[in-house]
Amino acid sequence: MPGISRLQDWDFKLLERYPPMYTPTEDMCTMCTFGPCDLTDNIEGACGIDLATQQAKLFLQSCLMGASAHSAHGRHLLHHLIEKYGSDHPIDVGTSNLKTPVIQTVTGIKPQTIGDLESVMNYVEEQITTFLATLHTGQEGAAIGFESKSLHAGMIDHVAMEVSDVAQMSCYPMPRAEADTPLVDVGIGSIDTSKPVVICIGHNVAAVTYIMDYMTEHEMFDGKIETVKKINNHRPVEDYLKAQSRFKHLFQMEGGAEEITKIQAIADLNAEYYGLLQSMD
Numbered sequence: 097m098p099g100i101s102r103l104q105d106w107d108f109k110l111l112e113r114y115p116p117m118y119t120p121t122e123d124m125c126t127m128c129t130f131g132p133c134d135l136t137d138n139i140e141g142a143c144g145i146d147l148a149t150q151q152a153k154l155f156l157q158s159c160l161m162g163a164s165a166h167s168a169h170g171r172h173l174l175h176h177l178i179e180k181y182g183s184d185h186p187i188d189v190g191t192s193n194l195k196t197p198v199i200q201t202v203t204g205i206k207p208q209t210i211g212d213l214e215s216v217m218n219y220v221e222e223q224i225t226t227f228l229a230t231l232h233t234g235q236e237g238a239a240i241g242f243e244s245k246s247l248h249a250g251m252i253d254h255v256a257m258e259v260s261d262v263a264q265m266s267c268y269p270m271p272r273a274e275a276d277t278p279l280v281d282v283g284i285g286s287i288d289t290s291k292p293v294v295i296c297i298g299h300n301v302a303a304v305t306y307i308m309d310y311m312t313e314h315e316m317f318d319g320k321i322e323t324v325k326k327i328n329n330h331r332p333v334e335d336y337l338k339a340q341s342r343f344k345h346l347f348q349m350e351g352g353a354e355e356i357t358k359i360q361a362i363a364d365l366n367a368e369y370y371g372l373l374q375s376m377d
């Protein structure tokens with residue numbers, strides 16, 4: 097499986113043909129405790145890095161953040177699905193004879209079961225850790241070294257994404273290589289606002305399947321609710337908002353009190369609509 101330098105010659109050819117362009121947002125580097133270092137006019141920092149290399153280093157950091165996010169998600173999903181369905185659960189992506197194109201191209205592994213995806217994730221995680229280590233001060237001599245690693249990190253990211261896609265497609269009843277898969281409307285216009293709406297942000301389907309299972313169990317489709325869990329300790333929404341710093345602006349800005357009143361009104365309406373309060377029996 098390709099490691100840190102296997103594809104470097106090829107990367108260098110690509111980078112020579114398509115040189116990256118940087119638009120630095122600031123010339124001051126604060127990436128280690130030797131700094132801050134002013135890199136204006138390409139003056140070298142205390143570690144010997146110049147502005148181009150520092151930008152390439154920051155770019156690799158961004159690529160690794162993306163790759164880590166997808167890999168962490170992929171690993172979590174894989175753990176969960178193996179626990180639920182067993183590591184022998186077969187990979188099933190429909191009638192396609194090319195089941196895992198990215199994984200096979202990059203790693204040479206041809207997974208047959210979801211358990212086989214574990215060795216792919218091991219490879220991805222090893223690569224990410226190795227690349228993170230190269231961000232340590234003084235690890236690279238030239239921008240092109242970081243640029244090559246960024247290409248590799250992007251490739252690894254796609255491997256991790258395919259692990260997630262293939263695992264969830266194999267275990268959940270998702271469309272699989274079906275030519276006539278219907279298009280799904282998306283966006284605010286596709287929401288039926290006369291019904292309760294659950295919004296899930298992100299693309300980890302494991303959590304969503306639990307919501308759907310819960311809805312099926314409690315016959316909550318088409319606005320029909322059979323059972324609800326009552327709220328024992330009824331507290332004002334202000335208590336929940338105060339506990340989360342992302343809502344602190346509501347307690348500082350002009351008109352914040354009115355916003356909180358509106359949120360409380362929505363909560364009261366929902367509580368009444370669903371019969372959530374003990375006193376409403």
Ligand code: SF4
Nearest residue numbers: 125128131133141143
């Ligand atoms: S990484 Fe180099 S340039 Fe940046 S703060 Fe540290 S010594 Fe200075």
